[in-house]
Amino acid sequence: MSRYHVDKVLFEVTGDPDCRRRFLEDSASYLDGRELEPGERQALIDRDYRALYISGAQPLMLWQFTVSVLASPEKPARQLMQEYLAAIAPFGRPDYST
Amino acid sequence: MAKIVEILGVSHSPYLPGLFKQYPDVDDGTRKAYENYQLFHDRMKRCRPDVLLSIGSDHLNEFFMNNMPAFMVGKPPHTHGPHPKEVRNHLDAPDYRASVDVDLAKSILRHGFDRGVDFAFSDEVIIDHSFTIPLAFIRPEMDLPIVPLFTNVMAPPVPPAQRFYDVGRAVRAIVDELPDSMRVGVIASGHLALDVGGPKMRQGSANPDWDVRIVKLIEAGEVSQVIREAAWDNLQQIGNVTPGFLNFVMLMGLAQGGRPSFAEVNLSPDHGSTPFIEWNPSGD
Numbered sequence: 001m002s003r004y005h006v007d008k009v010l011f012e013v014t015g016d017p018d019c020r021r022r023f024l025e026d027s028a029s030y031l032d033g034r035e036l037e038p039g040e041r042q043a044l045i046d047r048d049y050r051a052l053y054i055s056g057a058q059p060l061m062l063w064q065f066t067v068s069v070l071a072s073p074e075k076p077a078r079q080l081m082q083e084y085l086a087a088i089a090p091f092g093r094p095d096y097s098t
Numbered sequence: 099m100a101k102i103v104e105i106l107g108v109s110h111s112p113y114l115p116g117l118f119k120q121y122p123d124v125d126d127g128t129r130k131a132y133e134n135y136q137l138f139h140d141r142m143k144r145c146r147p148d149v150l151l152s153i154g155s156d157h158l159n160e161f162f163m164n165n166m167p168a169f170m171v172g173k174p175p176h177t178h179g180p181h182p183k184e185v186r187n188h189l190d191a192p193d194y195r196a197s198v199d200v201d202l203a204k205s206i207l208r209h210g211f212d213r214g215v216d217f218a219f220s221d222e223v224i225i226d227h228s229f230t231i232p233l234a235f236i237r238p239e240m241d242l243p244i245v246p247l248f249t250n251v252m253a254p255p256v257p258p259a260q261r262f263y264d265v266g267r268a269v270r271a272i273v274d275e276l277p278d279s280m281r282v283g284v285i286a287s288g289h290l291a292l293d294v295g296g297p298k299m300r301q302g303s304a305n306p307d308w309d310v311r312i313v314k315l316i317e318a319g320e321v322s323q324v325i326r327e328a329a330w331d332n333l334q335q336i337g338n339v340t341p342g343f344l345n346f347v348m349l350m351g352l353a354q355g356g357r358p359s360f361a362e363v364n365l366s367p368d369h370g371s372t373p374f375i376e377w378n379p380s381g382d
Contacts, residue, residue, distance in 0.1 A: 004163055011162050015183045059295030059338045060252065061158055064187070081299065089297040093334055097254035098163050 003056050004098045005035045009044055010061040014068050024069065050087040056096040100276035103283055103380035104145040106138050107349045110154065110231040110287035113301070113369035116190045127366030134362060134374040135235040142236050145382045147283030149199045150237060150244045151269070153345055154228030154287050155251045159183045167218035168257045169265055171210075172225070172246035173203035179225035191227035192234035199243040202280070206245065206272055213268040223248075228342075232287040242283075249348065251288070251341040259328035262344045263321065266351020281380070286349050289342030290363070292370045296338040302367045304337035309363050309371035312343070316375055317361035321350055346375065353377040 009031065012019040023030045027045045036044070043051035049066045053059065066084055071077045114131065117124050121132045159181035161167065177198055180191040203219070210217045225246050233244070247269075250256055257265075273282050290312065291305035298304040315324050328347050333340040360376035 007163060011158065015159070017186060058158065058253065063295030063299065085297060085299060093296060093338065
């Protein structure tokens, strides 16, 4: 488990416009060389917020990341929130300490 | 001798600035919150502070888990906010610029060691909306120096509630023993029941009943019970950013466990509940 390194990607993508651009253009390349478990790496590439939540990503940053990479005019944050909540609700509150 | 003349605890909900522009055409809770901020502005002004100790919690904007201070005193000559990350992400937080009372910041650091608190410090730090929103509402004149005191409530392990209380007591003792005649006002912001990214996420409070009950406990001066309620696991179950409540526990320590002179919580469907808690040690 490399929770810290997952959080670091969330921190970069939500905080730095250049990081966000590079992540959106080629997520696999962006993640190369990082200390991520294969499942974590794939979850980031797939924008799989459910898997990231279960593995203990920092929830505030995970939600900011989800909005940053998945919200769109067709799916605004408010609508995205309903899907996000439905996906994570069964999993309670995973430990997210690093 | 220096003295703490006023202690205020409030919300920093980023929904408030936009809603307040629509005042009085807002829901009852928001209307009352607007009026309570005006009240707190007036009360702080009446106490004639020379400097504001501003207590807030960075929302993983300026700090990250590569170097996370539990309690940190900012001491650059000047600071400002909100954080550029918040601006880029369209968070609605007012601009605030202030000089920093570096001498007071250093005094808190130095005397902290004597009182068992090893504060971290920074000579280059930006204040995020947890500072700018309360400062902009309570001291919009931007005419006073501040000392920003950052607390970690976002990245566990977070200090336990008892530690927040004890650090508050230590800061009170440090200021009370300074030889200067300065008058120090304290403004802290934090969260009540709030969930961002967790299963109870919504625009409003994650648990309005808890909000009302916990503010009543503060009003009653029930320090031990508040500290028990503010255990990390309990706060997490209520909402993942509810540990922002710990800043109010620190205020109870700053007030030396005394009962507040004013305590109210305004509920609204449009934002987290807004607490307004005041201690008035100066009696002004």
